[in-house]
Amino acid sequence: MTTSLLRVPPPQGLLRPLAVPERLLLGPGPSNVPPRILAAGGRQLLGHMHPEVLQVMDEIKVGIQYAFQTQNQLTLAISGTGHCAMEAALLNLLEHGDTVLVAVNGIWGQRAVDIARRLGADVHELLKPPGEYFAPWDIEEGLARHKPSVLFITHGESSTGVLQPLEGLGELCHRHGCLLLVDAVASLGGAPIFMDQQEIDVLYSGSQKVLNAPPGSAPISFSERAREKMLRRKTKPPSFYLDMGWLANYWGCDGEPRRYHHTAPINSFFSLREGLAVLSELGLESSWERHRANCTLLCQGLRDLGLELFVKEEKVRLPTITTVRVPEGYNWKEITAFLMDNHAIEIAGGLGPSAGKVLRIGLMGCNSTSGNVERVLRALRDALSHLRRSRL
Amino acid sequence: MTTSLLRVPPPQGLLRPLAVPERLLLGPGPSNVPPRILAAGGRQLLGHMHPEVLQVMDEIKVGIQYAFQTQNQLTLAISGTGHCAMEAALLNLLEHGDTVLVAVNGIWGQRAVDIARRLGADVHELLKPPGEYFAPWDIEEGLARHKPSVLFITHGESSTGVLQPLEGLGELCHRHGCLLLVDAVASLGGAPIFMDQQEIDVLYSGSQKVLNAPPGSAPISFSERAREKMLRRKTKPPSFYLDMGWLANYWGCDGEPRRYHHTAPINSFFSLREGLAVLSELGLESSWERHRANCTLLCQGLRDLGLELFVKEEKVRLPTITTVRVPEGYNWKEITAFLMDNHAIEIAGGLGPSAGKVLRIGLMGCNSTSGNVERVLRALRDALSHLRRSRL
Numbered sequence: 001m002t003t004s005l006l007r008v009p010p011p012q013g014l015l016r017p018l019a020v021p022e023r024l025l026l027g028p029g030p031s032n033v034p035p036r037i038l039a040a041g042g043r044q045l046l047g048h049m050h051p052e053v054l055q056v057m058d059e060i061k062v063g064i065q066y067a068f069q070t071q072n073q074l075t076l077a078i079s080g081t082g083h084c085a086m087e088a089a090l091l092n093l094l095e096h097g098d099t100v101l102v103a104v105n106g107i108w109g110q111r112a113v114d115i116a117r118r119l120g121a122d123v124h125e126l127l128k129p130p131g132e133y134f135a136p137w138d139i140e141e142g143l144a145r146h147k148p149s150v151l152f153i154t155h156g157e158s159s160t161g162v163l164q165p166l167e168g169l170g171e172l173c174h175r176h177g178c179l180l181l182v183d184a185v186a187s188l189g190g191a192p193i194f195m196d197q198q199e200i201d202v203l204y205s206g207s208q209k210v211l212n213a214p215p216g217s218a219p220i221s222f223s224e225r226a227r228e229k230m231l232r233r234k235t236k237p238p239s240f241y242l243d244m245g246w247l248a249n250y251w252g253c254d255g256e257p258r259r260y261h262h263t264a265p266i267n268s269f270f271s272l273r274e275g276l277a278v279l280s281e282l283g284l285e286s287s288w289e290r291h292r293a294n295c296t297l298l299c300q301g302l303r304d305l306g307l308e309l310f311v312k313e314e315k316v317r318l319p320t321i322t323t324v325r326v327p328e329g330y331n332w333k334e335i336t337a338f339l340m341d342n343h344a345i346e347i348a349g350g351l352g353p354s355a356g357k358v359l360r361i362g363l364m365g366c367n368s369t370s371g372n373v374e375r376v377l378r379a380l381r382d383a384l385s386h387l388r389r390s391r392l
Numbered sequence: 393m394t395t396s397l398l399r400v401p402p403p404q405g406l407l408r409p410l411a412v413p414e415r416l417l418l419g420p421g422p423s424n425v426p427p428r429i430l431a432a433g434g435r436q437l438l439g440h441m442h443p444e445v446l447q448v449m450d451e452i453k454v455g456i457q458y459a460f461q462t463q464n465q466l467t468l469a470i471s472g473t474g475h476c477a478m479e480a481a482l483l484n485l486l487e488h489g490d491t492v493l494v495a496v497n498g499i500w501g502q503r504a505v506d507i508a509r510r511l512g513a514d515v516h517e518l519l520k521p522p523g524e525y526f527a528p529w530d531i532e533e534g535l536a537r538h539k540p541s542v543l544f545i546t547h548g549e550s551s552t553g554v555l556q557p558l559e560g561l562g563e564l565c566h567r568h569g570c571l572l573l574v575d576a577v578a579s580l581g582g583a584p585i586f587m588d589q590q591e592i593d594v595l596y597s598g599s600q601k602v603l604n605a606p607p608g609s610a611p612i613s614f615s616e617r618a619r620e621k622m623l624r625r626k627t628k629p630p631s632f633y634l635d636m637g638w639l640a641n642y643w644g645c646d647g648e649p650r651r652y653h654h655t656a657p658i659n660s661f662f663s664l665r666e667g668l669a670v671l672s673e674l675g676l677e678s679s680w681e682r683h684r685a686n687c688t689l690l691c692q693g694l695r696d697l698g699l700e701l702f703v704k705e706e707k708v709r710l711p712t713i714t715t716v717r718v719p720e721g722y723n724w725k726e727i728t729a730f731l732m733d734n735h736a737i738e739i740a741g742g743l744g745p746s747a748g749k750v751l752r753i754g755l756m757g758c759n760s761t762s763g764n765v766e767r768v769l770r771a772l773r774d775a776l777s778h779l780r781r782s783r784l
Binding site: 004005006007008009010011013014015018019020021022023025029030031032033038039041042043044045046048050052055056058059062063065066069070071079080081082083084087091111114117118119194196197206208214215216236237238239240241260262263264265266267268270273274276277280281283284285346351 | 396397398399400401402403405406407410411412413414415417419421422423424425430431432433434435436437438439440442444447448450451454455457458461462463471472473474475476479483503506507509510511512584586588589598600606607608628629630631632633652654655656657658659660662665666668669672673675676677738743
């Protein structure tokens, strides 16, 4: 090599080792990943069309069918994070001019509105203040008034800590000729959901919460009704990467020979497969019960500390993420910083409509243990006493 | 728990251990991942907004600036595979009705046409048979005739093994008021590219080829000209996940405080950071030279076996992926299957317009070694003698 043509030198920062401290992640996700699942993600690569990878994809598919309690053929994982699955759901279901009704009581409804507007849909919002949920009559009124072809609703509102009851909503939607699209990113595996029995048409989640895998892949499933709507599309979806026709083939859901579509995030699939295996071994009902029990323990402990839970009714509290009002006289940022600096524990402040109002504590997957409940309560007590003292 | 409400039982397949055999991946990617980079991807999670993760993102940014040879502020990694970066480039640059010219001489041009049409662009194709490349006058004629606002061209055509010369194309495009968009998924780090000096406006790549990381994140960068076109958009891009305005903020490219956008694939970023670190330590020029030298060695060996290289001119042969005609009387599938079954080596058949015509052998990143050249040549010789024998 004679004179170098390079104008940009090798960056110094990259010549230092990667630093990843150990932390207990009790925020709204990602959650900590157990060694078995990390190890799966650290396995050597295979080609994206090798039979072993296709088998892993098949196993993911049945794992999602189990976690979602569905027999839908069109069940697969998106090659992106939970947010990407939200886009995949909306952009495959909606066409320019379609009417969609979005139930907004936190950030995820707001996001769905943003995405649906980008897609040229006629978007109507059904609003509730953060911390509240939708009753069947709220939904029914919205369906009757706006006559949407799709209703979007969030099962686990991670920004507010609300668990939306889904009973009867599928039937209600279908009576009004509407499809039911449910976001279960924060709730899947932590609270009961029955895709088929509850007549949910599109359901998606993420890998990095109860499923205990790193972010990077996202389960999704479509009912026969949803599939028919997609087959009737007049225009192609505005994405090739997320086009459900192609993905259905790539995931072996259409009975045709599988064709190359994109290079999938193979290691993310290895991790997701293990996350679903752990859930299958534990059993869904045990997982729901574990999350419920540890959430109850946490809520009691928070009340014992004199804190006020943000979601009043116990039955609509999300078992995976608990929201508590920022105590009077405290700055939420000082509390979260204290826990991080002194206890290596992450908890989070609010997000979107709950910003500044709440603290969010997540107990998800392997992190949902009574030991972690005690750890975070001890750390919070420590924070409240020290931070208060420093103000006197 | 009394009577179970579950209708779908835990899948048996998931109760068996994950099986991942060791293979030498000498196809068009993914390539094998060195232990250091696998280990980075197997590290415990951190939150997506923790300072250590933001620092990793900053390091990725400067690493990409180095690999691309650019000083563009708007440089980051997409939370998806290389294909997702192609979509991000097109959907941020193009609006409904924009005119785009796509140079098509293999599958990637075809894909860009598909995506641009989905976005409602007025798409014109500049066609060359697979195995050929575009001369400046081909491009100039297309620019003059169609007056596009964007030209798409593939630097490393992994389906045909062509390395497209880029010299002068940026200047040519700019003289015609057009932006130059280049796909370097298969070539980055394996062949010289100088984003700033060559006046490339949008450049993207993938993580799973020369960068030696698993698929799941994808480098991308935008010039000031490209940024201005995006700022002049009349409509929002049809994706929130890939909206460059939001991603620019999330990656600290706009000088504003960073806001939560989506939960990034954190471990994929750890791996990508290490892949860029390995490239920085080795040095771009050494990496280019290594890929060139091993490709030359491979080409000579293939000719010694009596095989015919698909790309005639040496100067436009992609150093990372070599294409060779399927020898007369052989079935390509039998050859690739023989190498897999008897040598645990992956090589690939053609893709899209090269399907059935060629075999593709990749030597990328840590897999670009003289030892691997010998291994694959030995395996090929074995295949040709055995398969021929079985036919006599």
